[in-house]
Amino acid sequence: MTVGSYAWPDESNRMQLVYDYEAINWFLEHVSGTPVVAEAPLPYYREFGLKVASYAGLPTLLGAHQNEQRHDWQVGQRSGNADTFYRTTDLDETRELIAKLHISYVYVGQLERTIYPEEGLAKFEEMRAFGHLALAYQNPGVKIYEVLRD
Numbered sequence: 001m002t003v004g005s006y007a008w009p010d011e012s013n014r015m016q017l018v019y020d021y022e023a024i025n026w027f028l029e030h031v032s033g034t035p036v037v038a039e040a041p042l043p044y045y046r047e048f049g050l051k052v053a054s055y056a057g058l059p060t061l062l063g064a065h066q067n068e069q070r071h072d073w074q075v076g077q078r079s080g081n082a083d084t085f086y087r088t089t090d091l092d093e094t095r096e097l098i099a100k101l102h103i104s105y106v107y108v109g110q111l112e113r114t115i116y117p118e119e120g121l122a123k124f125e126e127m128r129a130f131g132h133l134a135l136a137y138q139n140p141g142v143k144i145y146e147v148l149r150d
Contacts, residue, residue: 008047008114015110019141020051023109026137026144027056034059035104040112041082052107061085061101086116089123095132098147106133106145 001021007014027037037058042049053060061082085097097103108121124145127133136146 006048008111013114015048015114016141019139020109022139023107023137023142023144024052024055027052027058027105030137031056031058031105036060036102037105037107038082038085038101038103039107039109040086040115042111042115047111049111051109051111058105061103086112087120089119091123091127091130091132094123094127104147105136106147107142108145109142 001017004017005014006017035058037052037056037060039052039060040047040049041061050060052058081097081101085094085101085103088094088097106124108124113121124133124143128135128145132148133145134148135143137144
C-alpha cells in the first residue's frame, strides 16, 4: 500500500493507497477497543472498500458480503442507513444515525469522495465547527473525524 494505486470506477480516477495505509496505521497506533468506524459500505474486491475494517480489525457499518449472504430484510435497512449517513446534508439526521449505528469515527478517504456528493461530506466539517466532531487525523487523502459525546 505504500506505493500502490488502483483505478475505480474507471482509469480517470486513481486511488493512491499510501493515504489509506497511513490512516490505518494511525488507527492501529492510537485507537484501542472496538469502536465503530463509518466508512463507505462498498465491496472489497473492485472498489477496495472496507479497508479500515479489514486492516485495522475495527467494526464498521456493514460487513463484507452481508448483502450476498443474508436476506435483504436482514441487512437492507442498515445498508440504507450507511448510505444515507454519507449522503444526507441534514445534521439532525446525521446525529441520529451516529447514535443509532454507534459510530465513534468517520472515515473520509478517496473512495468516499469518489462516490458521495461533496455536500454530504461537507457536513462533517460543519459538525466539527459545532463541536460534534473532532478532526482526529488527516493526511492529503484522508480525514478521520472522532465523534464527541455529550
